[in-house]
Amino acid sequence: MQKEYFKNIDETLISEVLPNGLTINIIPKPQFSKSYAMFATNYGGADRRFKLAGNWIDTPAGVAHFLEHKMFDMPDGNALNVLSSRGASPNAFTSSGITAYHFESTSLFDENLRTLLSFVSTPYFTAESVQKEQGIIGQEIKMVEDNPGYVVYYNLLKCLYASNPVRDTVAGTVKSIAEITHETLYHCHKVFYNPSNMTLSVVGNVDPEKVIEAARELLPSAPGEVPERDYGEKDAETPHQSVQKASMEVSAPQFLFGSRLVPESRGTSRLRQMLVGEIALRAVFGSSSPFYTRLYAEGLINSSFEYELDYTAGTAMLVAGGESRNVDGVMNELKDEIARISSEGLNKTLFENAKKAHFGSLLRVLGSFSTMSQAMADGAFADYRPLDAFEEIKNIELADVQNFITQNLTTEKLALSVVSPLER
Amino acid sequence: MNSSTELIMQGVVLTCLQTEKFKTGCLSINLLTPLSRETASKNALIPMVLCRGTATLPDMAAISSRLDSLYGARLKPVVRKKGEIQVIGLYADFADDAFIPEKSSILEHISELMGEMLLMPKTRGGLFIKEYVESEREKLLELIRGRINDKRAYSMQRLFELMCAMEDYSTDKLGSESETESITANELTRHYREILSVSPIEVFYCGSAEPKRVKAAVKAALASLPRCEEEADLGTDIRMNSLEETPRYFEDEMQVTQGKLAIGFRLGECMDEPNSAAIRVFNAVFGGSVTSKLFMNVREKLTLCYFASSLIDLHKGILAVSSGIEFDKYDAALSEIFSQLEAVKKGEISDYELSAAKSFVASDYRTIEDSPGALEDFYLNQVLIGPECSPSELAALAEVITVEEVVKIAKGVECDAIYFLRGTTEEDS
16 A cells, blocks of 8 residues: 655545456545545447457447446345435446546445445346336437437537547447347456456545455455557548538527547656646636636627637547537637647737646536546546646646647547527 | 624615635625526526736736735636526635735735626626627527536426426526527626626625624625615425325436436425425435435336436425336336335334434535525525525435425425436337
8 A cells, every 4th residue: 555645735635446456546635525436447439349369359339338337236136225325426427548447435435335335346147137127218318319419519529530449429329229238248248347457546534454455355355467458540630521401490500619639548648748738728728818808798609608628539639619609609719729829929928827726626626536546547547646737737838738739639630519599 | 603684775685694615715696686587598698708807917817816816716607597587696606815825805806806797897888788698698508508518417307397387487597598698698698787786695604704803804794785675586486295196207208228207296385384305305315315216216126217316495495206117118217216205104114214314414404504505595594495494404404304294295295397317219228
C-alpha cells in the first residue's frame, strides 16, 4: 500500500496494485458523511473487435452497454435493489471507452463495497432476461433519438471519424442489440471484466485497508489477459467530413464543432496535454475570452455555449458549441479569432488568468467525489494521477498553450454539426 | 459544522455555515419576490442584466477576467421558483483561501463584487444600459423557447401550467415569451429599484471563514442597500383538492419518437401541518427512488417505459409523476401508475419497500451536508417553509417513519390533471 500526502491541497492518496493486476486508488475524506466507490473496466462501446488468444473476434454494437444493464442481475436477486435498500445510490454508465459501476452511501460502506465488487465480477444472464432487456434498451435508444444534444454530438463524431467505432452510439441500434445473446454477454464479461483490465476508485469516509482487503478477498486472484483492440483503419489527420446537418423539434439551431488531437496516450505527458488543452480552451472560449464576450454581446451565442476536451478509446478531441441563430457567423468569427491569435500571439494576462481559473476549477473537482473517482479511473487506465495536476499546472507556459491553439483550431482541422428547427 | 443566522440590516438575514471540510466555499444573495405572471420575466431578467456590467467593471469581459484572477471564482445569476415565491439573486462559489498558491482574501473580494453588481450596475442617465437589457432579453427569450428541447422537463412544466391555470404557481420561473418581449430598459430599471427596496433578502455563506468576518464583508458590500418600511407580501397558496371530480386531461402533439406522460396530484391533507421527512418517505415508496413502486412495477416488471418516477413540491403541496412511454402504451401505463398509488393507499407496502425508502430519504438528507450548493438551497427552503432542523436531524426523523404515516399521506392524495405529449398523428416516426 502506497500512501502519499499532497500538502498543497491537503489530500492523501492511497494506491495499491493487487497481484491480479487490479489498480486501487483511495482518497480518504474523514470529515464527510458520504463515501463514493467506482469499479470500472477498460471496456466501452468502441471495443467491438478484439484479439484473444491470437484470434480476432467481432461483436455487435452495444454489447458493453447491454452488459452494464444486465450486470446488476444476480442469481439471488438484483444488486441495484440490494444497494438501494440500504440507502445507497447505485448507478452505472458506459462510454465509448469504459464501463463503470458506482454507488454513493452515507452508511454501511463496507457492505456496499462488497456487494459492488461481487455483482460486477459475477455474470448471471438468461435468455429470458436478455430478451426482456432488449425491450428496455430499445426504449432508451429511442429516447436519446429525441435528444438534440445527443444527435448533434454523434453527428460531429461521424464527421471527425471515418472508421473508428467511437462514431457509433454506445447503446448500439435496435437492430444490433437484437443480435446480442446471453452467450455474447458471458463471453465479453470473461474477456473484459478481469481484474487486470479494471480499476477501483474510492473517495470518502472510509478505512483504506478494509477497501483493499475486500478487493483482495472477493476478486479472482489470478491476473487476466488485457485484450488488444482494433479501432479500424487509422483515420486521417483532417475530418472525414466537414459538416453534418439535421432537423429536429428544437427552438433554435444547436451546434457543435470540434477537432481531433493527436493523443498523448499515457503518463505525465497525457496529464500535461490535458492541462494545456483545458487552459487553451478556456483562453479561447472561456467566459472572459475576447471570442466569448464579443459573440455573447452580439447575440451570436448565449450562456449555453460550452467546451470540453475528451479522451476516449484511444482518441482525443476538443469540442465546443451551444445554440445560435447564426452558426455560420460563429464559425467565421472563430476563424478570424484563431488567425488573430496566430499572428498577434495569445495575450499574457489572458493566459495567466486562464491558468489561475483552471487551478480553481481543479480545486472544485476535489469536492465532487464522483468526478474525482472517475478522473482516478481514467488515470489508472492511462497511467497518470489526477492529483499531480496541482503541481504540473505550474509548468505550463504560454508557448504551450499558444501552440495547442494554432495546431488544433485551424479551419482544416475543424468539423461542424448543426441541428436546426424543423421547417414549418 | 456550525450554523448561525442573524438579521444584519433591516430585512437582510445572513446565514453562515462555518466548516473547514470544503475546498471551495459559496456566497449567495437572494431577493424574495412574489411569483406572478406580470412580473416573473422582469424579475428573472434583473440578475442577468446585473451580471453584464457594474460602475467599475463596465462589461462582461471585465467582470469575467476579475473572476478568473480570483482563481476561477464563479458568479452567476440565479432564478428559483419556491412555491409561489420567486427567488432571484447572485450565487458565487470560489476557492477557499487556504488552498490557493498566493494567500488572498477571496471572500472579501467576492462580496464586494457581488454588492457592486447588485447595487451599482452600469447605467446611463440613471437607467440600465439599453444594449444590455435588449441582449439579455433575447437570451431570456431563447431560454424560454428552448424549454421544448428537453421533452421530459417540458412535459412537466406544461402539466403545472395547465393544472394550476388559476394559480400563480402556473407561472414558470422565467415567466413567458409575451411578458418578456415587451420589457424595456426604462421599465426594468424602475422595477429593479422597487424590488431592491421592498424585497426581503437572504444571504447565505458556507466555508471556512468565521461568521464575524462574513458579516463584516457582507455589511460592507450592502452598505448602500435602499430599504423601505413596507415589505413585499410573500406566500404560497396551497390548494388541498383537485379542481374537478375527475382529472382534467391535456395534450400536445410534437414530432417525437417517445411519448411523455405527466400526471399531477394535490398532496391534500398532509399539507395542513406538513411533516417533510414523512412526505419524502411516502414519495420514495411511491415513485421517488429506484426501489419505489413506480420504478419496480411500471419500469422493471412491465417494461412499459424507460423511466417512471415521481417528485414532490413541498412549497406548493404537489406530487407529480413523469414517465416516458411508447404512444400505444398510454392506457396501460396510466392504469399501472394509478394502481400503484392505490396500493400505497391500501397499505400494501412491504417491509423491504418501507425500509429502503427510509434509508433513501435519510441518505439524501445526510448528503446535503457534503455540498455547499446543496446546503445553500436547503437553508433557503428552511427559511421559506421550515422546519428548523439540520439535514442530519431530518435524516434521523426519516428513519423512524411508520407505514401508518405513509398510508395516511397517500390517502389524502388526489389526482388533478393528466398531460400527454404525443407524436404527430399524420407522421409515423
